[in-house]
Amino acid sequence: MLTLDFAFLTPAVISGYIVKGFIFSLQLTLIAMLGGIILGTLLALMRLSSKPWLILPAAGYVNTMRSVPLVMVILWFFLLIPLVIGRPLGAEVSAIITFTLFEAAYYSEIMRAGIQSISRGQVAAGYALGMSYRQTMGLIVLPQAFRNMLPVLLTQTIILFQDTSLVYAIGAYDLLKGFEIAGKNFNRPVETYLVAAVLYFVISFSLSMLVKKLQQRIAIIR
Amino acid sequence: MPMIEMKNVSKWYGEFRVLTECTTQVEKGEVIVVCGPSGSGKSTLIKCVNGLELFQQGDILVNGISVGDTKTNLPKLRARVGMVFQHFELFPHMTITENLSIAQIKVLGRSKDEATERGLKLLERVGLKEQAAKHPGQLSGGQQQRVAIARALSMDPICMLFDEPTSALDPEMINEVLDVMVELAQEGMTMMVVTHEMGFAHKVAHRVVFMDQGKIVEDDKKDAFFGSPRSERAQQFLSKILHH
Numbered sequence: 209m210l211t212l213d214f215a216f217l218t219p220a221v222i223s224g225y226i227v228k229g230f231i232f233s234l235q236l237t238l239i240a241m242l243g244g245i246i247l248g249t250l251l252a253l254m255r256l257s258s259k260p261w262l263i264l265p266a267a268g269y270v271n272t273m274r275s276v277p278l279v280m281v282i283l284w285f286f287l288l289i290p291l292v293i294g295r296p297l298g299a300e301v302s303a304i305i306t307f308t309l310f311e312a313a314y315y316s317e318i319m320r321a322g323i324q325s326i327s328r329g330q331v332a333a334g335y336a337l338g339m340s341y342r343q344t345m346g347l348i349v350l351p352q353a354f355r356n357m358l359p360v361l362l363t364q365t366i367i368l369f370q371d372t373s374l375v376y377a378i379g380a381y382d383l384l385k386g387f388e389i390a391g392k393n394f395n396r397p398v399e400t401y402l403v404a405a406v407l408y409f410v411i412s413f414s415l416s417m418l419v420k421k422l423q424q425r426i427a428i429i430r
Numbered sequence: 431m432p433m434i435e436m437k438n439v440s441k442w443y444g445e446f447r448v449l450t451e452c453t454t455q456v457e458k459g460e461v462i463v464v465c466g467p468s469g470s471g472k473s474t475l476i477k478c479v480n481g482l483e484l485f486q487q488g489d490i491l492v493n494g495i496s497v498g499d500t501k502t503n504l505p506k507l508r509a510r511v512g513m514v515f516q517h518f519e520l521f522p523h524m525t526i527t528e529n530l531s532i533a534q535i536k537v538l539g540r541s542k543d544e545a546t547e548r549g550l551k552l553l554e555r556v557g558l559k560e561q562a563a564k565h566p567g568q569l570s571g572g573q574q575q576r577v578a579i580a581r582a583l584s585m586d587p588i589c590m591l592f593d594e595p596t597s598a599l600d601p602e603m604i605n606e607v608l609d610v611m612v613e614l615a616q617e618g619m620t621m622m623v624v625t626h627e628m629g630f631a632h633k634v635a636h637r638v639v640f641m642d643q644g645k646i647v648e649d650d651k652k653d654a655f656f657g658s659p660r661s662e663r664a665q666q667f668l669s670k671i672l673h674h
């Protein structure tokens with residue numbers, strides 16, 4: 209019969225193994241979110257333009273990224289980029305770039321829906337006041353699209369946070385890796401994976417609850 | 431030189447011809463009312479004036495500047511042409527004050543203080559000074575449309591375009607908007623107004639343009655138009671909207 213013993217998880221072990229990984233997981237999530245939303249918004253604007261030379265590459269990029277398993281993108285990027293630039297990139301940096309590029313495809317679909325939800329009349333009003341395309345987008349359309357889509361963007365970020373555990377494939381030191389190493393060193397793999405699972409669950413679940421609250425508030429304001 | 435001069439403007443959506451050889455002009459200080467059945471091209475015509483819609487043939491000169499010329503700086507031209515929409519199109523994520531000042535700041539380069547002061551002055555003029563800190567969603571339709579007029583005026587326009595400014599309003603709110611427009615007309619603002627409010631036309635219009643199927647069918651002095659429109663379509667249209 210399996211007996212569980214969590215006594216080895218002292219504050220010292222946690223700060224020695226886990227915290228470092230946790231910080232990287234958070235970093236990865238936040239940077240990929242910010243970078244992904246910015247890049248995704250640009251991709252969305254390209255796809256919504258009327259110029260084929262902007263639409264086609266953006267659509268191709270988004271559809272490709274969305275059709276490939278994330279873990280493969282992580283692996284390929286990690287293996288191929290050193291061949292291209294002639295030196296290794298490091299698992300952490302490689303992961304941050306990969307996630308940003310990958311998530312941009314998903315964020316771009318969200319932002320595209322958000323931009324399309326703003327009526328053409330709002331755009332016309334901006335232009336009629338003498339605003340440029342940039343000003344109309346930046347001051348009128350994007351702030352509203354972003355506000356309307358905030359819950360969906362955050363939900364995507366929660367998925368992103370869970371997916372960061374896939375950097376396992378290239379050995380980056382993230383939250384899961386921290387638990388794994390601690391588990392190996394103290395010969396308690398079951399316990400550490402269990403705690404890791406609970407931690408991922410608690411974080412993701414509380415964030416989804418927050419998003420739900422936010423969604424209700426936005427619904428009231430509208 | 432007329433303020434707005436439209437010469438043989440034609441426009442197609444694909445195969446479909448929305449506008450056919452439209453020619454008219456609006457003198458400085460003149461108010462013209464554009465009417466006609468639904469789908470006759472009134473909105474399209476008025477949006478061509480500030481280049482919100484492009485046209486394939488003919489040209490429009492606004493204060494002597496060609497809208498059709500690809501070298502024309504359209505944003506610069508639009509900044510001087512006020513436009514009021516059927517559905518107000520205030521920016522819902524901004525306060526009323528911000529709605530009134532944003533384009534002054536970003537387009538005309540005015541300072542925030544100057545723009546706010548000008549905005550508030552115009553807000554007072556349309557009788558909504560107390561609403562400055564609110565968001566558009568907190569205002570009634572009539573109030574929102576008055577703010578939209580104030581927003582257009584904040585750019586010191588040389589002329590104003592209105593596209594059915596009262597047709598999305600509850601009946602009891604129509605007059606508060608029309609009153610503002612009448613006052614504007616009486617102050618000498620050059621106005622091109624798409625509307626079916628014939629009371630407004632009677633009161634302040636100098637000319638009435640009647641459109642049908644993308645053509646300008648009548649373009650007459652107000653009295654002539656209401657006295658005896660020449661076309662049968664215009665007569666039918668008038669009797670329909672005056673007797674219901």
Ligand SMILES: Nc1ncnc2c1ncn2[C@@H]1O[C@H](COP(=O)(O)OP(=O)(O)OP(=O)(O)O)[C@@H](O)[C@H]1O
Pocket residue numbers: 443446448466467468469470471472473474475
């Ligand atoms: N983007 C578009 N693509 C194709 N056809 C269009 C487009 N916009 C308008 N039309 C058509 O052009 C015609 C003129 O439209 P427009 O909106 O100018 O009419 P209107 O006189 O303003 O009508 P209403 O009184 O209903 O506002 C209509 O038949 C309409 O269906």
Ligand SMILES: [Mg+2]
Pocket residue numbers: 472473474593594
């Ligand atoms: Mg119309």
